[in-house]
Amino acid sequence: MGQPVDWSPWEILEEVSDFSPEGFRETLLGGQAFRWLEKESAVYEGIWEDSWIRLRCKDNGRVEFAFPRAHPVSSAAVKNYLGFHLPWQTLTDQLPFRSDPALDSAMFAFPGLRILQQPAGETLLSFLCSSNKQIVQIRQMHEALARELGTPLWRGAPVSRLPTWPILAEASEEDLLRCRLGYRAKLVKGTATYLTEHPGFLESIEDFSTEEARVALQELPGVGPKVADCVLLFGYQRLDAFPIDTWILKILEEAYGLFGWSRKQLEQFVQAHFGKLGGLAQQFLFAQARAGRKR
DNA sequence: AGCCAGGTGGCTA
């Protein structure tokens, strides 16, 4: 489709001493975002909004990026997306791994794992698509949404950005069904309508406390506690949001012995045990759980 | 060939 893309030379982003190939890989492919793929060993290509870049992490922890010459992306934008402005080493050091063997082993397995700083609108769309789906399938939905309803990154570009909420509000449920959304189509459509009727809703979330934001987000059709927490953690940079999905539930039961606890009880445990950076701890535990299941 | 997936919403007791 169209001209081959001419990529810029690799540009050094930063030397990150605490990164590991595993941590880097998991950050991009582990289910925080769904438009990343591994092009070749340790070289990743991904899209968010209208940015399209390649990333690689050398063994020494040096992170480099490249962009299509036709459509430059600033290093500042990439650094922001990767959360380089946050003191991850300090943050991870504050997690309770010293008294928590499960967390300790997860952190040991994925050094440098971090939380991407994604745009809220796209994150909401992503996790509306995520219910009852595996990462592969969520990724396919994203490709279809971008292809069918999104706009090309530039004139003649081979890839498109995801449809914005105004575009989704105009789209028909049939359009969304074509993107393999299944029963999620009407949820996305309903959310798009809600956002049209409540201009500034997504922005207003920024001023809310995490707890208030959690309640507000659940006004949207298709958004329950799990999706709300994912949107807050990945899309609003709320590191205290702790999504409880089936993987984490299994860990809380097996590694922490919390069989039979109610959702509310689990939330209280998580808050008390993992604290204000719970979402970061959650990602380590999640990565560990997924790794363990692969064999 | 089925089964099941990083949930949610509606309904019942």
Next chain:
DNA sequence: TAGCCACCTGGC
């Protein structure tokens, strides 16, 4: 509040 079930669909 807790428990149960339908919901679209396509990898594995």
